[in-house]
Amino acid sequence: MRKKLLSAGIVAAVGAGVALTAVAQVRPDVQVKQRQAVMTLQGKYIGPLVGMMKGSVPYNNDVAVRNAAFLDALSQMPWDTFSEATKGESNTKALPAIWTNAAGFKKDQDQLRSAVGALNAAAKSGNEANVKSATGEVLKACNSCHDEFRAK
Numbered sequence: 001m002r003k004k005l006l007s008a009g010i011v012a013a014v015g016a017g018v019a020l021t022a023v024a025q026v027r028p029d030v031q032v033k034q035r036q037a038v039m040t041l042q043g044k045y046i047g048p049l050v051g052m053m054k055g056s057v058p059y060n061n062d063v064a065v066r067n068a069a070f071l072d073a074l075s076q077m078p079w080d081t082f083s084e085a086t087k088g089e090s091n092t093k094a095l096p097a098i099w100t101n102a103a104g105f106k107k108d109q110d111q112l113r114s115a116v117g118a119l120n121a122a123a124k125s126g127n128e129a130n131v132k133s134a135t136g137e138v139l140k141a142c143n144s145c146h147d148e149f150r151a152k
């Protein structure tokens with residue numbers, strides 16, 4: 001019954017051109033899985049960039065351009081699944097501060113988005129030193145949000 005309502009809701013919402021409202025109807029445990037999946041993929045695509053930054057992987061600008069572009073898409077995806085409905089879920093490390101300090105959480109999202117934007121610009125310009133320092137800024141943005149909003 002619930003499933004039926006859910007898919008009917010999504011179809012109706014998409015049909016009406018307001019797909020975003022459908023997110024609120026996705027089961028909380030599924031939202032947790034979705035955001036963790038996006039986070040995992042961000043980890044996957046920042047990985048080689050961090051390797052290049054540290055010098056453990058040879059610099060490859062094509063990889064930098066591709067991974068930066070993937071991060072540009074991924075870094076927009078997790079946020080609409082941090083609904084308050086997911087607060088009590090057992091399988092999440094999301095801290096309550098996400099909802100009590102929503103402005104701070106949003107600020108950290110914006111920080112990531114802007115760091116990823118700079119990374120994309122650096123990769124497109126093919127400037128290795130800039131790509132490396134921009135990677136460091138992206139990593140800082142990941143970590144500062146985790147420090148404040150993710151359980152250890």
Ligand code: HEC
Pocket residue numbers: 032035036037039040042043044046091092093094095105108109112138139141142143145146149150
């Ligand atoms: C604005 C806050 C924020 C930013 C920025 C952020 N994360 Fe996260 N991340 C979280 C939260 C909160 C969780 C816990 C999600 C949960 O368990 O529901 C998380 C979880 C994770 C996880 C664990 C996923 C799992 O399966 O449990 C990884 C890996 C991760 N983030 C990587 C990254 C990387 C890499 C970046 C930067 C490119 C990043 N995150 C940026 C908030 C953030």
